[in-house]
Amino acid sequence: MKIGRFDLIPILLVVAVTAGAAGLIGSASTWVTLTVAGLAMGLLIFIMASGLTLVFGLMDVMNFAHGLFIAVGAYVAASVMKAFGGTLGALAPAILGAMLVAGVLGLFFERIIIRPVYGQHLKQILITTGGMIVAEQLIHVLWGPDLLPLPRPEALRGAFLFGDIVLERYRITAVALGLLVFVGLVLVLNRTRLGLLIRAGVENKEMVEAMGYRIGLLFVGVFVAGSALAGLGGALWGMYQEAVTVAIGAQMMVLIFIVIIIGGLGSVTGCFVGALLVGLVANYVGYLSPKVALGSNILIMVLVLLWRPQGLYPVGKA
Amino acid sequence: MFPVLELKGVNTHIGRYHILQGVDFSVPKNQLTMLLGRNGAGKTTCLRTIMGLWRASAGQILFEGRDLGKQPTRAIANLGIGYVPESMGIFAGLTVRENLVLAARSGPLDEARLDWIFRYFEALKRFWDLPAGNLSGGQKQMLAIARAIIEPRKLVLVDEPTKGLAPAIIQNLVEAFAELKKTDTTILMVEQNFHAARALGDSVAVMDSGRIVHAGSMKDLAADEALQNRLLGLSLEAHQ
Numbered sequence: 001m002k003i004g005r006f007d008l009i010p011i012l013l014v015v016a017v018t019a020g021a022a023g024l025i026g027s028a029s030t031w032v033t034l035t036v037a038g039l040a041m042g043l044l045i046f047i048m049a050s051g052l053t054l055v056f057g058l059m060d061v062m063n064f065a066h067g068l069f070i071a072v073g074a075y076v077a078a079s080v081m082k083a084f085g086g087t088l089g090a091l092a093p094a095i096l097g098a099m100l101v102a103g104v105l106g107l108f109f110e111r112i113i114i115r116p117v118y119g120q121h122l123k124q125i126l127i128t129t130g131g132m133i134v135a136e137q138l139i140h141v142l143w144g145p146d147l148l149p150l151p152r153p154e155a156l157r158g159a160f161l162f163g164d165i166v167l168e169r170y171r172i173t174a175v176a177l178g179l180l181v182f183v184g185l186v187l188v189l190n191r192t193r194l195g196l197l198i199r200a201g202v203e204n205k206e207m208v209e210a211m212g213y214r215i216g217l218l219f220v221g222v223f224v225a226g227s228a229l230a231g232l233g234g235a236l237w238g239m240y241q242e243a244v245t246v247a248i249g250a251q252m253m254v255l256i257f258i259v260i261i262i263g264g265l266g267s268v269t270g271c272f273v274g275a276l277l278v279g280l281v282a283n284y285v286g287y288l289s290p291k292v293a294l295g296s297n298i299l300i301m302v303l304v305l306l307w308r309p310q311g312l313y314p315v316g317k318a
Numbered sequence: 319m320f321p322v323l324e325l326k327g328v329n330t331h332i333g334r335y336h337i338l339q340g341v342d343f344s345v346p347k348n349q350l351t352m353l354l355g356r357n358g359a360g361k362t363t364c365l366r367t368i369m370g371l372w373r374a375s376a377g378q379i380l381f382e383g384r385d386l387g388k389q390p391t392r393a394i395a396n397l398g399i400g401y402v403p404e405s406m407g408i409f410a411g412l413t414v415r416e417n418l419v420l421a422a423r424s425g426p427l428d429e430a431r432l433d434w435i436f437r438y439f440e441a442l443k444r445f446w447d448l449p450a451g452n453l454s455g456g457q458k459q460m461l462a463i464a465r466a467i468i469e470p471r472k473l474v475l476v477d478e479p480t481k482g483l484a485p486a487i488i489q490n491l492v493e494a495f496a497e498l499k500k501t502d503t504t505i506l507m508v509e510q511n512f513h514a515a516r517a518l519g520d521s522v523a524v525m526d527s528g529r530i531v532h533a534g535s536m537k538d539l540a541a542d543e544a545l546q547n548r549l550l551g552l553s554l555e556a557h558q
Contacts, residue, residue: 196416200409207407210369211465212395212423315411 010273010312017277021284029164034283040171042279043178044240046272048233049256050185051226057202057266057315059219061114062124065132066230066256067249072105072135073098073231074238074248075143078150088153098235099228106227110220132250139246147245150238174236181229182272189268198222202266202315258297262304264311273312274304322347322473322504323368328377330360330367337363339528340377345473345521350495350505352515352536354550355525361508362404364525365475368506369401370394381473396423400466404477404508406458410451414442414461417450421465428469435464438494456487463491467498474498476507480514492517512550516540524549 018035025031052066077094084090113131117123152170160167189195201208201218209215230249237252238244259278263270278297285296304312321344330338337360345351353361366372368379370391379386386394395401409417418427436443439460445453450461459479466474479495480488488511495518498505509515515522519536532539532549539545 193419196412196420199411200420203409203411204407206371206391207403207409208420209391210371210395210401210403210407211421212392214392 007313010270013312014273014276014280017280017284021280021288024288025284027164029166030287032165033167034287035280036167036171036175038280038283039276040168040174040178040240040279041282042276043182044174044233044237045252045255045259045279046178046275047181047236048230048252049259049271049275050181050268051222051229052256053260053263053266053268053271054198054202054222055226056260058198058205058222059114059118060121061118061223062121063114063128064125064253065109065113065128065135066226067251067253068109068132068135069102069106069227069230070234070237070249070252071139071244071246072249073102073234074150074244075139075148075234076101076231077235077238078148078244079143081150081153086151086153088155091153091156095232095235098231100231102231102234103224103228106224106230107220109227110223114223136246136250143246145246147243149242150244151242152239156239170240174240177236181232182268185268194221255297258301262301262311264308264313264315266315267311267313270311270313270315277304320347321345322382323506324378324380325364325368326378326380328364328367328379329375330363330372331375332363332372337528338367338374341525341528341530343523343530343533345504345506347504348502349520350499350507350518352519352522353506353508353525354510354512354515354522356551357510359525360528361525362477363528365401365403365477365506365508368394368475369399398470398472400471400474402462402466402474402476402479404481406462408450408453408458408461408465410449412450413447414450414453415446417461417465418442418468421468424469431468431470435468438490438497439464456483456490459483459487459491460494463494467503470501471503473504473506476505478508478510480509480511488514 021034022028022031025034048070052063055061055063055066077098080094080097081090084093109131113127114124117127156170156173158169160169160172189199197208197213197218201215205215208218234249238248241248255278259274260271262277263272263274277300281296281300282293286293308314323345325341325343328338328341329336341360341364353364355361363372367374368386370386370389374387381394381397381399384397409420412420418432422428441453441457442460442464445457450458453461463476463479466476479491483491492514495505495507499518507518516536522532522534522536522539523530524532524539526549532545539549
């Protein structure tokens with residue numbers, strides 16, 4: 001089923017999961033609360049994963065250190081929030097600081113760690129995993145080994161109440177920010193020449209270069225943007241948990257890999273739909289059968305890959 | 319005739335394989351030069367080496383007198399060289415329009431040139447906003463060629479444009495290239511379809527085992543059946 005060029009079936013799958021959960025949960029207020037929580041979780045994962053899926057698709061780089069940028073973003077946000085007294089006014093500098101530091105770190109990481117191992121997957125896995133371990137120790141040196149509090153600003157605490165329905169303010173904010181990032185990415189990828197180049201590069205790097213474009217520069221730009229998005233995701237996820245540890249990025253990596261694999265490597269839309277699916281199912285299953293919750297995402301990945309082995313929105317590669 | 323492109327003793331290694339073993343030939347300005355040869359002779363490697371997609375291990379590639387040897391692929395393309403690879407290299411997820419927009423490096427699409435292209439490749443107009451992956455094989459080839467000539471180029475490298483296409487579409491492509499020749503575009507084309515090669519070629523270079531074994535005019539080769547048999551293993555007449 002398609003609207004124009006767009007394949008609707010994965011979207012309908014998300015709708016079906018949501019509708020199916022409504023039947024199983026029974027209570028409408030609980031279902032709404034869980035759905036908003038699932039969407040918030042999913043969209044935060046999307047923000048963290050969207051950069052990695054582009055890096056994977058365009059550069060064919062297996063960056064196991066992506067979690068590092070998430071962790072650094074969270075730590076920078078915690079430091080800025082603390083410095084500015086944790087007010088709502090500190091939110092923008094915290095988020096921008098997290099993106100800036102993660103982006104700059106991404107630039108150095110691509111130049112020094114990734115560049116020498118382009119096209120060598122095994123070395124990429126080893127060196128990025130090693131880089132992540134070293135960087136985590138550096139975070140310990142800079143911020144100390146203890147858990148760092150990252151309280152939300154007062155204005156984002158509490159919840160809206162609609163009868164029995166409880167909607168946390170921060171979750172609503174996370175949903176809005178996640179949608180903003182998705183719409184922004186879709187607009188850039190579909191309405192700008194840069195976006196066309198990125199999409200073309202994901203399909204066939206060689207041809208992009210044979211048309212006279214600097215694919216190397218495109219690689220760096222996408223890596224830096226992906227790192228900055230991971231930093232943003234780290235800052236938001238840290239506030240979601242109200243605490244930051246050095247493992248915050250590494251802990252998210254399993255979910256991020258699941259999301260980009262089921263979405264289709266290199267597909268931002270696939271990453272978005274995959275993240276919603278993972279976020280919603282994690283919350284529904286966590287409520288209905290907590291013991292199964294841990295394995296639910298793996299189960300989704302298995303089922304999706306049995307159905308569509310290239311992911312929900314496969315990207316054609318030359 | 320002044321050569322736009324000259325290859326002098328070009329060698330190319332791919333891994334441990336020595337593919338081009340001292341290739342020498344030139345492509346005269348404003349002519350269509352056919353690069354012929356049996357499968358595995360090194361024709362595609364030759365085009366890829368010119369584009370810098372594989373590096374020459376020895377020898378010189380001169381474009382308008384400038385050595386392309388150490389230039390990156392993008393710089394070679396920006397000298398005014400269009401490339402249509404054997405795989406066509408279209409971006410399947412992008413629309414026909416988006417494919418052409420990316421190929422037009424100097425700015426917005428030139429409407430007059432676009433109309434000229436549509437005269438020969440009408441399907442591209444019809445499927446303008448459709449993903450290129452939905453096109454048929456012949457239409458994809460049309461798009462790949464249109465992309466290479468969407469702006470005037472000094473040299474266009476085309477690798478087996480008629481491969482796997484129906485005769486009616488091949489005829490369409492032959493007409494389009496015949497028209498392109500009238501615009502003073504220099505073309506170097508690898509081709510296995512001898513009928514198309516004879517219809518279009520001004521000059522010809524024949525490769526075998528990584529070397530040029532014959533160079534001259536297409537007219538002379540087309541007239542000499544014994545030479546065709548010796549160089550290509552069959553005659554042009556027999557192939558039709």
